[in-house]
Amino acid sequence: MAASDALPLLCTLALTVAALVGAELKSRTCSEVRLAYSSKGFNLNDVPHQGVSGAHLKVCPQSFTCCTPEMEEKLSQLSRSDLKAQVSKLSSSLQATFTQRHRRFDQFFKELLDNAEKSLNDMFTRTYGVMYMQNSELFKKFFLDLKNYYVQGGVNLEAMLADFWAGLLERMFVLVNVQYHFSEEYLECVSKHTEQLKPFGDVPRKLKLQVTRAFVAARTFAQGLAVIGDVIGKVSAVNASPGCVQAAMKMMYCPYCSWQMALKPCHNYCLNVMKGCLANQADLDTEWNNFMDAMLNLAERLEGPFNIESVMDPIDVKISDAIMNMQENSMQVSQKVFQGCGQPKLGVASRAARSVPDNGFNTRFRPYTPDERPTTAAGTSLDRLVTEVKKKLMFAKKFWSALPENVCTGERIASGDECWNGQQRAGMSQRLWEMD
Template sequence: MLSAGCEPVENIERWCRNTTTILIKYYKGGAVVERAVMILFGLSLMLIFDSGASSSADTATHQGTCSAASEYFQSLGYAKSLIGEQVAKGSICEENSCCTDALEEKLTSDSMLKLDNYLKDVVLRTASILETRAKRFDEFFRNMMTKSKKDFHDMFKKTYGVLYLQHAYVFSDLFSELEDYYSNGQVALSETMDKFFSILYQRMFTVINAQYRYEDEYLVCVQKYMHDLKPFGDVPQKLSIQLTRSFVATRTLHKTLSKGAASAEKMLEIKMNEDCGKELVKMQYCGTCKNTRGPGPCPSYCTKTLQNCLVHFLTISDSWDYYVESIDKIAERLLGPFNIEAVVEPINIKISEAIMNFQENGATISEKIFVSCGKPSLERRRRSANPEKPRTRAKDELATYPVLNFNQKKKHKKTQSQANISTLEKLIRDIKQKVKETKLFWRQLPYQYCNEDNMTASPTQEGSCWNGTTIGNFSLANLQFEPPPSPQILTEQLNVMQVLTQTLQTAFQGQEVLTEQLNVMQVLTQTLQTAFQGQEVDLPETDEEEDIASGSGSGERGLIDQEDGDVDPEGGLFEPELPETTTRRQETILHESEAPPRAAIPTDRSAAPQTFNRAIISYVLPILLIWFGSAFADLL
């Protein structure tokens, strides 16, 4: 009788029978034992009931009508015909699935499309952050250059008059070279500044000694002694260093922002493969197909699935983060010692200071040149004495204009361009902040995607969520996904990021490294070796972006903007109204191939001391001649 309650269910009958046997064996007729037997009998009935209920639930799950799954997928917009009425074996969800092969195929394509759309949205948003800042920075720079050119022209025209207008093209060419470097990069700024001061040196020498006639060979000889005589003092060296490092940093920031945005967009060409789509279906929908979805996919399961799908995007994450850090560093330099506005805005004052230095030492310099190169013949055409006054007035203005120095730079900035400085600082700080926010962007993509639309269970439900096979904790063993091999696009963008980062690090110290003839690997090696040494780096413009990305070709050609002819629409510079009788001189000869043998330059100690009268004659006579020429030009 004690075992009677155990008969209905075979799987626990043995347990009941064994228990009854044990109780009978130790039964001694006591009431307590009899009560224990009754309690065990009741427990046996409960086990029988629970087992039967569980068996009925399993039968409903695996042999039911899939009504719950059908209702869920229809709510998502899928046709009822795609959902099976009875559980069956699917190609993705495998055994006991309510999802037909047709539904699984549709879920796969839709899951891949959803992920592609998500990537397109967030990547283009990030690229837009960089591109927008690049355009704003470019607009500010061009407006600043336009203003600087106008200020330069107005000041020099007012101060030096026709003397400046006759040689305005020398300064116009300088601004054109600076703008060309910013737009195209194929200009060595140090050579540009050397050329400018060489031409200015020759022009100043001929103006101070206007009574002579000069042949090209003689000007070559004059040119040879420029670096020894230092007619402009230390202005050329200081200005060249300041312009070089500021323009390098400015151009590098603009170009790397633009190219970083283009590189991010290029990553969108990497498409998800079908294996990724199947894993997304298994993670998101197979729990529902099996009627065991629970609260949703485990968070760690979703994250790991997306990391496998986006493995190529994660690969570029470290390179991107280094690039972001380098952007931040170069932007910080532009707020400090590489401030482009602090160099470009007062360039008129700095060049005027150089002219004043030459004017103060003009007689001494001329005498040394005459000793080394000989005296040229006097100009044959003679003019009457009276018309010399206007030219002398222009020379007097040159002589009386106050000598300026670099210590006045800060005062000049504060009094004339406080608003612009605030605009530049605000612009750069915005660049720093927004670009820094993109750090870890690629690495966070899987987490951000899994957090979309409550896709997964909450972290507190990690042990009771869908893990890919059943309800429980997620294990990596549940994943069968093998990431595909790296596509060519990924390799290309890794190269681009590396070159951009090295370029930024090089510009961080103002390096000047021309790389037109180097291939990508040589560029990387060169910039690594010369990083943080204060030289210039070049980013030439071309359309052959694939060359640098693949490591072939020359120079940094793959980093080129698609901006052919992207130059200032204003042109090279102002075109002052030159007098009709003024013609542009033949380009200054800078070659030394036909120069006469170089003679020793006499120093102040070896030179014969000048008498007072001789000094007056050698210094005043050129002024009178300049005055005469200016008067004649004004009359014309």
């Protein structure tokens, strides 16, 4: 049979099949659709008992159907909620991850400062006794300023450290020169010469470099972790356009209209719809990835020269080294001060004051043994925390551009060849095409 002779026969067969299908649909009840529709919480009165003409439908195919315009409207609202819920589920998991990491890092950092302060207080009390306790507020303010910087900023770390060393010099200068009386003006002159005198050796310079870069890095990293959670929360709030809602409804619920409630979207069809609906999120991808890269770079620094743990853990030993340096060079320092600020007046030293050089800050500092050292902050270490965060940062890269793919996965889409393509069951049309 020639192709030209076969064409009229195929057309006749097609019309016959269409007529048979149409007759079947007209006689088919909508009971299954009514059940599925009501399971979504909608009123059964919206659903006809038997198939009706779909000429008035605005979204779904206008063939014989169990849907009405009222059902389309309600299913559109449901598809909007479904889309938001799907995106929220994916983003909430990521948001919770970074919120948890921020909380963990914040807890670690605060405990690290508390442990460092406790360590210094315990050892200085044991080593220097009354002389330390009488001047302990200087050290308390030192740690309070560090905590305030981390929590709220607004503290000039370099100026704060300079004030600490100047204050320590004033107090030690009095203790190593108990035979003299010093006015407030004289002590102000002493503190002004702190940097020039270098009474604490190279410790203040090294500590300033270590503390400033480590604290700035740690605070910035903690703020970055908090910002990640905030950004995810804001960006994941899908503001679906009318076109997106229509497309999502057509993809998810139009199969209901043709008695195919169990039919799920084709993968590529779902991707196209989601790319349109989530275009605003995808536009953020470049800036988002730049932010992730910046955080990863900062994490590398925290593992290396900006490691706040390696700065704070031995800070008591470093300050004690500075004190011992001042004690060992007290005569030279005092002579330079006398030359610059003038010869002080002799005073009447008390018996307690005369005993200070033998029992006070000239005592050699004895650091803790490893077994005596305070427990690690928050039961972990900075290296372990940063390693965990780096893994999460790498995972989060391209999160927004990959969102359509992550939405269109698992139970949301058809697992086999037969799927909904927006008009009909795709597998059926494919088989007819292959037969032709």
